[in-house]
Amino acid sequence: MNRFPKFWRFCNGTDKVMCKPRLHFTSHGMRSVCIGMYLVLATWMLSAQAAWPATELVISGGEPERTLMCLSLEAGTPFHLEFINSIYLAPVRETLIYEPAEGISIIRVESPSAGVFEYYGLTPDGSGTALMRRSVGEIRIRSHDYENHRLTVGDKSVRFKGLVADGESVTIKVLTGDNCGH
Numbered sequence: 001m002n003r004f005p006k007f008w009r010f011c012n013g014t015d016k017v018m019c020k021p022r023l024h025f026t027s028h029g030m031r032s033v034c035i036g037m038y039l040v041l042a043t044w045m046l047s048a049q050a051a052w053p054a055t056e057l058v059i060s061g062g063e064p065e066r067t068l069m070c071l072s073l074e075a076g077t078p079f080h081l082e083f084i085n086s087i088y089l090a091p092v093r094e095t096l097i098y099e100p101a102e103g104i105s106i107i108r109v110e111s112p113s114a115g116v117f118e119y120y121g122l123t124p125d126g127s128g129t130a131l132m133r134r135s136v137g138e139i140r141i142r143s144h145d146y147e148n149h150r151l152t153v154g155d156k157s158v159r160f161k162g163l164v165a166d167g168e169s170v171t172i173k174v175l176t177g178d179n180c181g182h
Helices: 027-051 114-120
Strands: 055-061 066-072 079-085 090-099 103-110 127-134 138-140 150-153 156-159 169-176
Touching: 055 150, 066 150, 066 156, 079 114, 090 114, 103 114, 103 169, 114 127
Parallel strands: none
Antiparallel strands: 055 066, 055 169, 079 090, 079 150, 090 103, 103 127, 138 169, 150 156
């Protein structure tokens, strides 16, 4: 039985004598091997990153519900939802974050209204800000007037007015993969 792998070449064409590979590295040769390995690794990492599914903040709504827009989102990057609270008629800015293990969470609420913080069950600091960590999953909004609703993700700002008719719902959720045909 032959104990050497088949891919080793035979020295003199017989099965009895196998060539053992000998590697001789000079410092220049070793440097070339290292550079080559780095190039292979870098190429592999770039191709793997391109194949990795994108994370997108998907905005859907209307009746019947349809995808309205997708925004690229990196995990751990804050984004903001701004609106006028319909009970206290006060501006609210929610800072949200997406983490793969937890989904979407509200991490900060800002408003000049004490009633807004009471509604959230929070105690604000002196500047009208309260920190929190509340997982919300997907966000569903229904407003009789979307004039003051805005979502900001990075340098992109999306006003809700005109995305759907007033009174129809808007849903914000995070999905991985190409959900908008990018």
